[in-house]
Amino acid sequence: MLQCREEVLNFTKQLVNIESIVNTNGEKVMAHSLYTLLSSFPYFTEHPSHVTLSQTTEDEQERYNVLAFVKGTKGRSNRTVILMGHMDTVGIDDFNHLKALACSPEDLHKALLNEQLPDSAKEHLESGGWMFGRGVLDMKSGIASHLYLIKYFSEHPHELDGNLVFLSECDEEDGSHGVLSALKTFKKWKADHGFNYVAAINADFVSPRYDGDENRYIYKGTVGKLLPSFFITGAETHVGSCFEGLDPNFIAAELTRQINYNPELCNEAFGETTVPPVSLKQTDLKPSYTVQTALSAYVYYNFFIHSWSPKDVLYKLKEQAEIAFSHALTTYNARYKQFCTLSGEPYKNHPWQPRVLTYEEMEDLLVKENGDSYSNHMTDFKQILLLDTELDTRMFAARVVEEAWKWMRDKSPAIILFYSSLYSPRIELSGKTDDEQALIEALDQAVEEMQPSYPHPIVTRNFFPYISDMSFIALSDDEEGINAVSKNNPGWGTKHYVEYKDVRELNVPVINIGPYGVDAHKKLERMEMSYSLEIVPNLTYKVIERLLK
Incomplete structure (x- = not known):
């Protein structure tokens, strides 16, 4: 010894x-x-x-x-x-x-x-x-x-x-x-x-x-560790007419209730289980106070994995986001009807439906609809955004999604799911x-x-x-798993990039x-x-x- x-x-x-x-x-x-x-x-x-x-x-x-x-x-x-x-x-x-x-x-x-x-x-x-x-x-x-x-x-x-x-x-x-x-x-x-x-x-x-x-x-x-992130949009309104719109913070709160501490999102392998996800940030993206409800909200969660791939996590969290969105709309409508009964105002049915897209799905849609005009605009936008050294990779990603959202033709409330930080x-x-x-x-x-x-x-x-x-x-993920990271991180190739092939070569x-x-x-x-x-x-x-x- x-x-x-x-x-x-x-x-x-x-x-x-x-x-x-x-x-x-x-x-x-x-x-x-x-x-x-x-x-x-x-x-x-x-x-x-x-x-x-x-x-x-x-x-x-x-x-x-x-x-x-x-x-x-x-x-x-x-x-x-x-x-x-x-x-x-x-x-x-x-x-x-x-x-x-x-x-x-x-x-x-x-x-x-x-x-x-x-x-x-x-x-x-x-x-x-x-x-x-x-x-x-x-x-x-x-x-x-x-x-x-x-x-x-x-x-x-x-x-x-x-x-x-x-x-x-x-x-x-x-x-x-x-x-x-x-x-x-x-x-x-x-x-x-x-x-x-x-x-x-x-x-x-x-x-x-x-x-x-x-x-x-x-x-x-x-x-393994991921940072799944959600950009959430609602329908803006004056707070004095709150039921004419949909507060994205309300959806964000329901999303956190659905994901935080949820044992269904623990990953078991070899008899060992990860701790469930927990939120690390939850905020709206209003720059200052107004009496208008927020246009969008942003939340991200720590997510540990043993055997799931980043692609698996996107699939599971998209499902959870759809459940949360549905719960939020159900609660919203119930409270709206209750308010109408109290106030005597007529109830008006809103057309909103749960809508959840991955960043990759949104990108594919926007490129299909707008072609090079969208792609070139986003390339320029990211280069300008890089000049703001105060933005970390997580807020950089959020700002990219926020900008991309402006190109969406259908701006009804939605949740965009993406990764905004390093995948370990x-x-x-x-x-x-x-x-x-x-x-x-x-x-x-x-x-x-x-x-x-x-x-x-x-x-x-x-x-x-x-x-x-x-x-x-070393790397246990296949190429499909790693591609789910690169294609769903809005800062990939600009604010954030990892040569996972170097890891695979050492292995x-x-x-x-x-x-x-x-x-x-x-x-x-x-x-x-x-x-x-x-x-x-x-x-x-x-x-x-x-x-x-």
Whole structure:
């Protein structure tokens, strides 16, 4: 068993001390510091071309990945294992008056002793077995474990019959520009050095699945994540004559009631179930106050998948939107009739019917009706819209749909369904290939060997339950599934674009062996040191050892 605790702890402290909040200059500082540290290791002093600082591509920010590799000398195999993890963190504003200490674990520990804390956090703090601070769990202790291992194997290359690649990527907490750019480096190294990538090991954090859960989880594959979005139009009217129109916010509210927390939209695979969708934004698109009802509304939802494709999700959500629209109109008519009875006004039947289109369906209709005049107008509109740097990909997509809607001849109330953000693909690791089977067997053996050294159960599951860069290491979706993303994202090719073919070309099986803790992305983020600093590096070491023995 590797005696690695103190070295991994020291690396963790070094990394946490550097504030590297996503989309800030800190990401760049972090990358340069990590590159300097790696370059100081004797192996990389002797082989400087084996470590690189690589700027991201197609990125509005200036930031970098850090990559390195060690070539084994035990044999002539080109089998190559990737160790990966992200160096960016979420922000620190939630630390409030302790903000200045967020990235200083030892000082933060002392300050927290004087704070009123929940019982569990207080117990962890006083035990001395937990480290607090931004990034200690998500996921700089994971990078520290990989940093230790790349250093170890650089000093012991004779243990490797194959090669070990280290990747510390930026921008995991936002747009995944880091890992997507790293795919280009992996491709180049494959051509230059003949690397045969057989496995990837991520080191993102793991947490209890419920109160009282003592398991420490390792994940094979990962959940997929989509952002289905809805542009909703009604029929405008003065609020003093509210039943002469249809408020799109009313439809949006019914849509959220239908979709939010709906177990019918949980995706089960391999005995594991995703959490249901939940709304992340709901708004109308009025620029300012008027006494006219809104012309349109916009809502989007987080949506996790295990086995469904993006095309499947569109089909299911179109059905749910039709149900919601029908419910909204039924309620509207019932209330209108009740109002007419109270007021004595005559009831007038409105002609509205539930109408739901995907963006692809609307585009096909508009191109058919208007030809190049529509297509050219939308191309120009998107280029002008790109000049507004305040628009993120989600609002950019909404504005494109809003503009396209102006070309619709039939402007009766409708819901347009589309995707407005990055699709993080799902990954199944079922043993269907030799590389998958070898990785599963190596993991199972590593857990069996390490379990006696740790008091809590180490349990493997099939899907990492959070969004992570693991999604861009392999691809389980077919072309039809990916096309459903590109054809239904209004910003595709302008504000947003992903080379999913690069992911498919790499297509390496991936697992997650990461630090254990609680409250990631919260003020009391903390990791349990025994598992994170000792068990995690040794589990990862044993997997590498078996794959490259």
